[in-house]
Amino acid sequence: MNRKEIESMIDLYFDGELEKGREPILFTLLSQDVEGRDYFKKLNALKSGVADTMEIFPGKLDEKILRSIGQLNERQTTTFINRKVFNAVTYAFTAILLILTIFFYSRAEDYKTQFADLTREVKQQNEKLELLMNALPTVEVTGAYLRTKQIIVKPTM
């Protein structure tokens, strides 16, 4: 195994990506390889050196973030309540519209029936009138172009 491969294995080990089964192989290799052990130690020191650079989260920023989250939460709660009120109003308005629709529909149905009755009555009266008209004696109309331009109508009764 060459140097790069051993170092790559060490990297994997420190990154927690080396398979458990390969760990004994790595340690066997390290026991026989001074340079590998040196790299192992250096990487370990670098890791702890990096861990030392971890700064504490600033208290002021903590306060600032939590305050802004509190405000956001309040705003979200208000929006939620507003949304609830809006929903209630919408439901009420819809219910009113539904009632009005039913009312006007029933009224329209009444008018429709009344209109149908009236139409039927008018039709009947029309038929009666036609019957009356047909019952009258026929009239003979004769026209003659005279000098006086008169039209004489003679009923044949």
Next chain:
Amino acid sequence: MSEVTKNIVEFTLIYNQQKTKLYNYACKMLSDTMMCEDIIQNVFEKFFENMNSIRNSERIDIWLYTATRNAIYAYYRTKKIRVDQFNVMDTDEIEIDSSVKLEEELELKELHEMVMNELGKLDVEQRDVFLLKEYGDFSYKEISEVMKIDENLVKSRLYKTRQRLIAKLSKVILNER
């Protein structure tokens, strides 16, 4: 428990769990405490506002780091800091600046200060992968998800970055031992 209370409790748990690591990641990436604090605050606010959708769709820690990373890169763009994603040292050649006198540095700084200093000198992408590993404690796969790059590239960048840091700090490390 109402939904609002449940959200607050869950947020507090995640916040306490992630805040220090996320803050350190952002600060080391930016080297600007004010900007870093602003970004962290915005990320947590955004997280709180979208908690329900995030909770159901993806891993929260990955979401937090991705959002922070996006904010950092947006800041870089506004500051016109060049981030060349494809020109990072992925080759075998690692350039080490030998002009720095380690002996002098040893007298002045402790190891962690030197680590900080060296981290600041790394390319953005190299620093990113290294910090995500060290502070975010992510696996290679998770880092590749956050950075949207190949897992092998993550592994390779991490290896090169460590090689570079070890080479720079080896004298200090050996001395500490």
